[in-house]
Amino acid sequence: MKASNSGWWRGGVIYQIYPRSYQDSNGDGIGDLPGITRRLDHIAALGADGIWLSPFFKSPMKDFGYDISDYCDVDPMFGTLADFKALVERAHELGLKVMIDQVYSHTSDQHPWFKESRSSRDNPKADWYVWADAKDDGTPPNNWLSIFGGSAWQWDTRRRQYFLHNFLTSQPDLNFHHPEVQQAVLDSVKFWLDFGVDGYRLDVVNFYFHDRQLRDNPGRGMPDGSDPAVSPVNPYAWQWHHHDKSQPENLAFLQRLRALVDQYPDTTMVGEIGDDDGLARVAQYTAAGPDGLPMLHMAYCFDLLGEPHGSTYLHGVFTRFNQIVGSGWPCWAITNHDIPRVATRWGGSNPPAGLLKAAAALQLSLRGTACLYQGDELGLPEADIAFEDLQDPYGIAMWPEFKGRDGCRTPMAWESAAPDLGFGAAGASTAPWLPVAESHRALAADRQRGQAGSVYETYRALLAWRRGVPALIHGEMALLDVHPQVLAFVREHAGERVLCAFNLSDAAVVWTPQASSRSAGTLGAVLADSGMHGAAVSGNSVAFEPWGVLFARLG
Structure with a gap:
């Protein structure tokens, strides 16, 4: 039975938190759930409607939580289930909805499902992941590539087969063609809904299914760099990804997922879409299905997450959006945990405050839901991370032309005078997992609160004002x-x-x-x-x- 839904997310503002870098409460150098709970007042005072938490689930952290080994438990570095319960309760007291980030296209290779699947070709979970025989010459079954570099296939000596991984070799892809996999995923969705979460951010939601025939992707040649989602230095961009993702079978599964989520009141889902044509996929996933409901409440792609940002470019994006997405509901982000911060991406090494304020005003007046990334409200620039300090395996593999994602993941700037910018617990002796950015010191939250004309106060004023302008929300x-x-x-x-x-x-x-x-x-x-x-x-x-x-x- 479908539950009632207030539609709080339509025109709402969601604040993304990267838990490792938000607030460390125990002095181990890593942000955690109690730290986030401590800082929820900041988000409520800003005027956001809800939060999106990047993964905090059990994980070996090869990809910093996007390699999950247990979908239904908290990794000890972040706290406990009781800590998460306290976070949800405090958020709700403050009027904030809580959305969690789930990664269903793949798991960690340390997940019990994969350990069983790789143990033999005839165990109960043998087909829960995407396995394929080698070609006659021993090479992988097709030409699919990993986003993080190299073939998307990894040889396994136990089964003497290749398994598919669209990301790290330690992130094997689930086989969504298997009905038991779909049900296991839905069971984990229900677990957190019963726990009290208000929705989901779905990582790479168009990656769930692969082409059963394992057909080669066609080549596209070296990209010219005009597509903000495609880096010409990454060979992944040299293919048209017709067969390794965005398969038609995904739509039926998303309808099942939507039906489950809609059994809980005031819930929502936003899907991240990485595709050769992101807007077309947003249109598909937010269009009404056979039951009259979109597969996803809302979705976003990468058209505002690249370097192009002039009026002509943006006019083209929104024109095309209106033409092909129509009534579908978008979610607009200009920065997130995977993309260089907008201050640097659009403003260069010395971004003018006026540009940051104009970007905020633009994002908050678009038709759709706005997603702010932690530090957006302070105008933080991209941090410059030395190679020896890099943590991101993507950046390490692609250095130096692509420096990875660490520059937007450095600790949040809370207190300008604190050595670690207020990120760590008082008296902590352990350094933060990534170096703090000295360029953030003058922009710390304590310096901007109450300062007329600051980027923070501009965001706060805009969020308060737009609540009284129905045209900007609806x-x-x-x-x-x-x-x-x-x-x-x-x-x-x-x-x-x-x-x-x-x-x-x-x-x-x-x-x-x-x-x-x-x-x-x-x-x-x-x-x-x-x-x-x-x-x-x-x-x-x-x-x-x-x-x-x-x-x-x-x-």
Whole structure:
């Protein structure tokens, strides 16, 4: 039976926490669940609606929790089930929903399921993972590649077969064609729903199924770097991934998953989609299924997670989104735990505060759900990590052209005067698992709270203000004509029309909505209470300062 759902996530704001780097409560150099609980007040004061926790489950930590060895328990480095229960209860007291990150495409090779599966070809779990014989010459069964480098197939001497791994060799892929695998995954979903979580972030949700025939992927040649999700230095990008992921069978399983989650009130799911055409897959996974419901409540891809960010590029992304996704519900992120921080990615070595504020205003006015990554609210830049300090196996393998993901995973900056920026427990003698970034010291939370015009106070003001503007939460979104500096669109709901316009450049500009933009209208009252500045209205024209932002009523 389907439970009631308030739809809190539609137009909501979700704050992503990377547990290893948020707050260390016991002085071992690693963030943990009690540390997160201690800092929930910060998130509630910011104005977020919920949190997304990256994995905290039992794991050998070869990929820092994205290699799970027990789906239904907490890794001791993060705490206990009782600690997680306390976190959920405190979050709910503060009005925050709790979403957890689950990795179902693969497990750790230390998971009991895989240990049994690899023990023989005829054990009860022999087909729970993707096994295949070698070709006659001993080479892997096809040309599929791992995202982390090399073949996606690893030879196993016990079974004398290859197993599939889309990531590390220690992350074998589950065989979702097996009905018992699907049921085991659904059982773990139910475990946490019964525990009280409010939803899921689904890691690489389009990777669950593979082509049964194991057909080769076609080649695409070296990419030109124009796709933000595809790094030309990684040979994985030289293939069109037609057969190793995004298979049609995935849709039926996601319908089963949605049906289970919908039995619990006010729950939601957001899927991460990594695909040759991410927006097309978002459209597919958020479109209504046979039962009238989308497979996923919402989904995101990587179109805002690359270096391109000018008005022309973004206009193209949103135009295409409107054309192919339609009524599907997106989740927009501009930074996460896998991507260099937006301050550096878009702003370079010395990012202007105006750009960061404009990016915040843009993200928080798009149709969809906004996902903020820890430190976004402080404008933290990417940390520069020396090779000898790297922890990320991806970065170590791809160095030096790709430095991995450690630069966005350094400890959170809480206290500017503390040696470890307030990340560790008082008197802790163990260094944080990654070095703190000295570039973050002047941007620490204690320096920005109460400081008028700081990035933190800008986020806080925007989040508070948008709650009173229904068009920004529920409204449709219509783009105005493309402009080389200004991105503009109209959000409309229940007769309220709000113009959102952003000068995404470091040069001043006078902008007038083109008559051909059917959504444009007479400029009305400027919504100055948004806390954004840098734009002055004269008649039907707007004079923008560099990185200026305008919110205005339309007549």
